Amino acid sequence: MKVVNYTEFRNNLAESLNSVNDDGDIVVVARSKGKNVVVMSLEEYNSIQETIYLNSTPANRARLELALARIETTKPLQKKLINK
Structure with a gap:
């Protein structure tokens, strides 16, 4: 700053x-x-506004926190690519 x-x-x-x-x-x-x-920048401003919106309700914030916790504790799924 x-x-x-x-x-x-x-x-x-x-x-x-x-x-x-x-x-x-x-x-x-x-x-x-x-x-x-x-x-x-407008990009920074929009990012802040989106974060405020996503955290604006306790229910939505809880869903986001649960999703992040799942990502941190779950082993990523690996799949083989299909060759055509």
């Missing part, structure tokens, strides 16, 4: 946005006369 002030962000806008998109960085823009803001 990178923290920059508003002036630095404005003066280096393209570089900051490229860093967010290309390197997956999150940039916090510190503002002296307002609340700070976070700049992140």
Whole structure:
């Protein structure tokens, strides 16, 4: 995570946005006369939103945890490929 002030962000806008998109960085823009803001890629934002949604109900969270536990304790199934 990178923290920059508003002036630095404005003066280096393209570089900051490229860093967010290309390197997956999150940039916090510190503002002296307002609340700070976070700049992140749309991909990162969507990922966070999906995680929040998937964990939004106790029942769904329990199903996800059970599925993960099964994956960790079950030996993977191996099958031979069919040659045609």
